[in-house]
Amino acid sequence: MKKPLLAVKDIVQITGITTRALHYYDRIDLFKPTHLTDNGYRLYERSSLEKLQTILFLRELDFSLKEIADIIKLTKQEQKQIAMQQRHALLMKKQRLETIMAALDEFASGKDISDLLLFNNSSVLPLKEQYANEAKFLYGETEAYKVYNETLETLSQDEKQERFAEMEELFKQIATCIGQPPSSNEVQRLIEEWKKYLMQFTACDAEVLKCIAHTYKFDARFQNYFHQFSREDLADFLYRAIIYNIDRTPQ
Missing domain, CATH: 1.10.287 (Helix Hairpins)
Structure with a gap:
């Protein structure tokens, strides 16, 4: 003989819903039992299963419980x-x-x-755009940044990509010299190339170069970026090479 009413354990067995979820649906008035026994047991009409199955279906569609409460009406x-x-x-x-x-x-x-x-x-903005916005926030009031930004705006997207690729090539070359002292002629030649690249956009005095060197060394994002070019600490190597170049250059 078929049961006229279903207990919580029956609902759990039929649908796979947890007892905890069923009790919670009751508390928020989303799916309430048809009957409540004197000793507090929840009982459900078999016909109410369709409503519960609709609720579970809507949950799978990524609706919130609040949204589901409105939809089932x-x-x-x-x-x-x-x-x-x-x-x-x-x-x-x-x-x-x-x-x-x-x-x-x-x-x-x-x-x-x-x-x-x-x-x-x-x-969320792309990371390169985040970096650009961060630089604007930090240096936007400086004359060097204004010149840099004005120069950058004159370039096409292809030209920007080409310049970025040139800089990456320099980093790769510097990475091959990481076994040499930062003061070596080859390393310093590449640092001079790096400076020339920056000079295409703005005048870089010692203060600006020190700031860039410091960012390379201490900003974790740049450390991670440089890691693709060398298993060694390229960020620290660049920092030391740039600082040596600044100190030896007449101001």
């Missing part, structure tokens, strides 16, 4: 329309997760975090 047709609208949100989430997974794979393979496309199509 609607007609079946209205529920279908809202569910289809949610499809677009889920598709966007899927694409976002695919981007995150791709970024994780690239990061694990050694790509620098500043080159990842993780923040594209996000309210």
Whole structure:
């Protein structure tokens, strides 16, 4: 003979929902028992299973419990329309997760975090743009930064990428010299090339160069960035090479 009413354990066995979740749904008036026995046991009509299954389905569609409480009050047709609208949100989430997974794979393979496309199509700015904004915040009132920014704005996107690639090539060359003293002729020749690169954008006095050297050495993001060029501490090596170059250069 079929049970006219279902106990909590029956609901758990049929749907897979936990007892804790079922009790919580009761407390927030989302899914209440049909009957409550004198000794406090919850009992449910078999027909109420459809409502619970709808709730569980909507949870899988990533609706909040508050949203679900409103949706289950609607007609079946209205529920279908809202569910289809949610499809677009889920598709966007899927694409976002695919981007995150791709970024994780690239990061694990050694790509620098500043080159990842993780923040594209996000309210969070891409890391390179964050760095640019940070530089503007720190140095935006200085004449050197204003000249740098004005020069940068005259370049096309391809030209910017080309200049960035030139700088990376310099870092790679410097990394091959990491076994030499920072004061060696070869290292200092490359530091002079590095300075010439910066001079394309703005005049770099000793104060600006020291600031850049300090950032290279002590900013963890730059440490991680330089790690792609050498297993040694390239950030510290650059710092020492730049400081030596400043100290030996007549002011």
